[in-house]
Amino acid sequence: MRGKQPTIWDIAIKLNVSISTVSRALRNAPDINPETKKAILDLAHQLDYQPNTVAASLRKNKTDIIGVMVPEFVHAYFPNVILGIQEVANAAGYKVMVMQSSESLDIEKHNLQAMVSSRVDGLILAITRETNDYDHIVAAQRKGLPIVFFNRIVDELQGSKVMVDDYTGAFTAVQHLIQTGCRRIAHLAGPENMTIGRNRLNGYLDALKAHQFPLDETLVMHCDFVEGRARKYTQLLLDRPDRPDALFAVNDPTAIEALICIQENGLSIPNDIALIGFSNAPHSTFVTPPLTSVVQPIHEIGQLAAQLLIRQITTPQQFTPEIRILDTTLVIRQSTRPLVG
């Protein structure tokens, strides 16, 4: 930004008042004459004055910026929660600064540094799939940076967290597969160090157990959110003589990879293999057949995370970490068999 921008100084001089008065007028403080205030506001408008927030931030020791870091945003999930975040953040007078770590721990560290250097007032964070030590995050927290976690939750970190009821969601999904006649159900799983992976796995396991299904550990494939792995592992499953007749995927992108693989093998969904995803990315409705999926309230996750963070920022003294668990619902489409009876 090259061209000199007008400052409160310019306004003050032109109106023969002090900069204090101008400042008072601009952020409508009480101690000011309505007339002078109007004059200042008019001139400010006429000059198209835009306050220099970086100066204000320095002085106030507060940037009114909320940082958001997500592993990626080419799939629909994260953009949608960011939508929710922006909604409540903007309403509360905060700007939102989005960064993506591209599932890389190094970039995550680097971005985190940039965030604290930029003195964001708080951070909403979904860690990388490869984030396995948390020193950088703890260090930032110790510096006083409020962080709320979502989606990629990990027990080792403390702070507010918003998550969904992964266990029940998974349980219901697998139960539905069982009730529609599936007998060998495989799981394309997420990373086990995250609750998102562990809880969905446990829901899967417990649903099998509840229906007296034998446990076959070779049926859980750890795709761990890495692109392309679901496709490979699905192929492995299809090549087995005791091929499964259903797949429960840890999320929709994983499910869609599986779907493509299944169809490439000339198998039909759901007759040969039933398929359930998790997340309900919008385009899970576009694929053929439309994907049965465990829907989470994506938008609400973002809103809630922002609310918790803002509360922590504004009233830090009475802050205690809060863990919020939102409900999921199973949306049945055509990638699973119809319920008989």
Next chain:
Amino acid sequence: MRGKQPTIWDIAIKLNVSISTVSRALRNAPDINPETKKAILDLAHQLDYQPNTVAASLRKNKTDIIGVMVPEFVHAYFPNVILGIQEVANAAGYKVMVMQSSESLDIEKHNLQAMVSSRVDGLILAITRETNDYDHIVAAQRKGLPIVFFNRIVDELQGSKVMVDDYTGAFTAVQHLIQTGCRRIAHLAGPENMTIGRNRLNGYLDALKAHQFPLDETLVMHCDFVEGRARKYTQLLLDRPDRPDALFAVNDPTAIEALICIQENGLSIPNDIALIGFSNAPHSTFVTPPLTSVVQPIHEIGQLAAQLLIRQITTPQQFTPEIRILDTTLVIRQSTRPLVG
């Protein structure tokens, strides 16, 4: 950010040097003794010192932040160009601040104000579909804010622009429909005030003309990027006695709406109706049938936009607006009929 962070002052005192020296060490200036530099760097590391960039920005009159504003990022297009932007921006030492206008002119204005208030060094901008006056943008430019435009381009604005060869892309697409035997080709069009809409429309029209097709203006439906409209208009087309046998959509989200509508009417793609999209959002490969589409180099668009912007920021004196037009390629999948012969 509550807890007091260490400053160069703390380092200076503890080491009995001046803050100037600390500053020199930190941004490795030449005039400094390697030993003192090492001592400072060590202590900085030990204290986990993170420079206060807002102070530095104020002093340097430069934030090293590039703003990006897009109408939305729940579809894959914009996230992907942002990826390209971040790549070159980060490599050049810039942070990226992303905002979305949600296709609302008011939000666009508001966000733009926030951007100039935050004193971003430059802006990469795709305007809203409802942006029809440009005063706010021109005002920002007059203040010295470098802006490069992409995707949503408009003749009334000047500045660097990166776009794709919409005309040729559209022409080739429609020509392909003709060559595969389609005889009544409709166009689900974009807004005509944007070159993206106008050029694709012209490509469509000229392709028809080049093959001596009669012009039927009732076959171009102005969907203008508004959600749901493509579906409605496709239904109108399908209800006509002289139903078209092909649709050329202004972009992929529009195409997918049309696809759903067609299938709901029990018609087959491409036999009853062939369909071509534009943009190649990744999930256009997931739908059934996979979408024939005009592919644009999305990633490259972002990279190029960032390069142009950074050049303008760093060497403003020798700046002249640059308009870059990237090539598209037609990727043929199964939503169009096979080429005979």
Next chain:
DNA sequence: ACTGTTTCCGGCAACGTTTCCGGTAACGTT
């Protein structure tokens, strides 16, 4: 011993705000 040059460092003024601490004038109250 003198100048000139190099190497390193400190002082200090900015950058544009906010905000505390007063101060003055006008007014009402005793």
Next chain:
DNA sequence: AACGTTACCGGAAACGTTGCCGGAAACAGT
């Protein structure tokens, strides 16, 4: 007439950097 109160305003110090300018010391060349 003296005082307290109110309403408004100005001065000035911060916030944490950067970067110019100058200065001291050390060293080289005459």
